[in-house]
Amino acid sequence: MTTWTSEELTRIGDAEELGVSSLRADGTVRPYVTIWVVRADRDLYIRSAYGPDNPWFRRARGSGAGRIRAGGLERDVTFEQPDDTVHAALDAAYHAKYDRHGPAIVGTVVGSEAATTTLRLVPRRT
Template sequence: MHKEGNFLAKQWDPQLLKSLTNEQTIKVAPDYADHRALTPIIVWFVRVGNDLYVRAYRGPRSKWYQSAVKQGTGQAELDGHQLSVKFAPVDRSSFVNKTVNQEYLAKYHGNSMLWMVENALDSTLKVSPK
């Protein structure tokens, strides 16, 4: 755990992160307002250090993205593990988002134009264990 504000933030298990090395997608299911989970959505993801990031192809218009931002919680399926997670938007102009963009370009080089779309840059979310 590391400090985030005045709280101790959970970190991803190193073994789980290692198991994701060759994975191309994960499933995320943000909560609805009544805390039911949305149908899982398959998304591309990248790892930056010990953090995971996802983007909505359709950008901020995506229903799952809107729910993730509004509720901030949900489920993620990572390497066969169903986990409770938190979602946090990443500012487009931040250094983190620029680093995430570089990771997307490196990981999905054959499809990188999908992630260069203006809307996708505005829909970066950090996914953290809850």
């Protein structure tokens, strides 16, 4: 396993949006979907705003690997289930970064239901 560099954490974590793509069975990359990304400590996280049936989320969880692009960077990643202890920090990170968009929108990525659709982004060497 590899880790994020400080520069990657800053550039990706500070980006307003992230493009996420999962891998198909043949190893090719699907089209990118634009979502929000937050940072907690030395990790990056994404959540499905529309629950576990959102197609991009199902595909990412199913394949376990893909690519992201944000902050002028593009990286291969694995999608991992995070530790349950991180969800309060992620809710706070989403509020701090995105509350200016209003409670209706931010409400889709915070709370106990959103916690079930959280993926930790882990850099992957290809």
